[in-house]
Amino acid sequence: MADAYVALEDGRVFEARSRSPGRTRGELVFTTAYTGYEESLTDPSYEEQVLTFSYPLIGNYGVRDERFESDRVHPRAAVAREFTDDVAEWLAGEDVPAVDHLDTRELVTSVREEGAMKCGIAAGQDATPEAAREELAECKGMSEHTDIGAQVSTPEPYTVTGGGEYDVALVDCGAKGSIASSLAERGADVHVLPYDADPATVADLDPDVLFVSNGPGDPANFGETQSLVEEFVGELPLAGICLGQQIVARAFGGETEKMAFGHRGVNQPVRDLESGTVVMTTQNHGYSVADPGRLDVTQVNVNDDTAEGLASEEYDVVTRQYHPEANPGPHDSLGFFDEVLDLTGRSRTPVAAD
Numbered sequence: 124m125a126d127a128y129v130a131l132e133d134g135r136v137f138e139a140r141s142r143s144p145g146r147t148r149g150e151l152v153f154t155t156a157y158t159g160y161e162e163s164l165t166d167p168s169y170e171e172q173v174l175t176f177s178y179p180l181i182g183n184y185g186v187r188d189e190r191f192e193s194d195r196v197h198p199r200a201a202v203a204r205e206f207t208d209d210v211a212e213w214l215a216g217e218d219v220p221a222v223d224h225l226d227t228r229e230l231v232t233s234v235r236e237e238g239a240m241k242c243g244i245a246a247g248q249d250a251t252p253e254a255a256r257e258e259l260a261e262c263k264g265m266s267e268h269t270d271i272g273a274q275v276s277t278p279e280p281y282t283v284t285g286g287g288e289y290d291v292a293l294v295d296c297g298a299k300g301s302i303a304s305s306l307a308e309r310g311a312d313v314h315v316l317p318y319d320a321d322p323a324t325v326a327d328l329d330p331d332v333l334f335v336s337n338g339p340g341d342p343a344n345f346g347e348t349q350s351l352v353e354e355f356v357g358e359l360p361l362a363g364i365c366l367g368q369q370i371v372a373r374a375f376g377g378e379t380e381k382m383a384f385g386h387r388g389v390n391q392p393v394r395d396l397e398s399g400t401v402v403m404t405t406q407n408h409g410y411s412v413a414d415p416g417r418l419d420v421t422q423v424n425v426n427d428d429t430a431e432g433l434a435s436e437e438y439d440v441v442t443r444q445y446h447p448e449a450n451p452g453p454h455d456s457l458g459f460f461d462e463v464l465d466l467t468g469r470s471r472t473p474v475a476a477d
């Protein structure tokens with residue numbers, strides 16, 4: 124008998140099995156990634172979303188905290204055809220509801236046809252369809268989470284040391300841990316700053332690069348970060364990943380827009396417009412850059428032509444919409460971090476290949 128319910132914005136209620144009890148709500152999205160559940164579940168970009176895995180069995184190589192991208196689980200809830208006990212116990216310990224034994228193929232098809240939608244979840248002994256519908260009724264759209272930066276950013280600055288060859292100021296809008304470690308591996312000291320850091324703090328650090336991280340929600344709700352970037356246009360080399368690309372584009376007069384259901388997975392093909400090379404990339408975004416402003420589009424998604432890379436030689440900018448840090452996913456685009464440090468114009472100690 125069902126002891127969990129998922130109520131969708133289109134009126135349907137799916138019956139499911141509770142693997143971690145609780146009531147919650149969020150924007151229902153799906154990832155097609157077949158590995159990387161620990162990295163995805165700890166990626167702050169999923170804050171306020173309910174993450175559905177389209178791959179049917181999630182948890183088959185256990186749960187190890189060395190693979191976590193932050194110190195907690197960020198999606199409001201997790202949905203799969205089947206979770207292993209390891210994953211269910213981890214999510215229960217984190218008080219994050221999880222449900223399985225439902226038709227995730229049907230759920231994912233609905234999101235593909237109707238777009239990302241609000242959902243409400245009730246799981247556990249006393250769960251009812253009504254409770255799931257009540258949660259749904261309280262669910263806000265992503266763009267209504269106007270303070271989402273404060274939910275995920277570091278409250279205090281800290282430094283990840285990497286040898287001091289470079290100083291990178293990383294604005295934490297919900298940064299995955301492996302962005303700082305990818306830069307530190309290449310010799311940079313990474314000064315992680317809150318999303319609303321003062322321009323004076325950045326000026327005092329006198330970094331070689333100002334780098335804007337990934338993060339959750341609508342880039343239009345990161346006005347403080349955008350203003351910070353605007354202060355340093357033409358003054359410092361600028362870089363960004365995912366939400367970071369979107370914020371940097373907006374700072375250069377560009378526009379972002381919500382996508383129907385977004386890109387989430389580890390095999391999104393991206394073409395570099397100069398070389399013609401196609402690489403497989405890890406992605407997790409529901410917004411895209413519709414107009415790059417004064418930046419140039421350098422890479423596009425092969426499936427839908429959306430902007431995957433932006434740059435400016437005049438202003439020393441390089442950004443990616445996907446996740447070159449590759450946790451999870453293919454390592455094809457790790458060279459992005461070399462490109463970022465090359466913006467400083469200084470020669471570097473090369474990083475040995477894996």
Ligand SMILES: NC(=O)CC[C@H](N)C(=O)O
Pocket residue numbers: 168336337338339340341342364365366367407408409410411
């Ligand atoms: N991974 C990210 O940084 C996501 C960016 C933004 N929140 C989006 O959904 O498009």
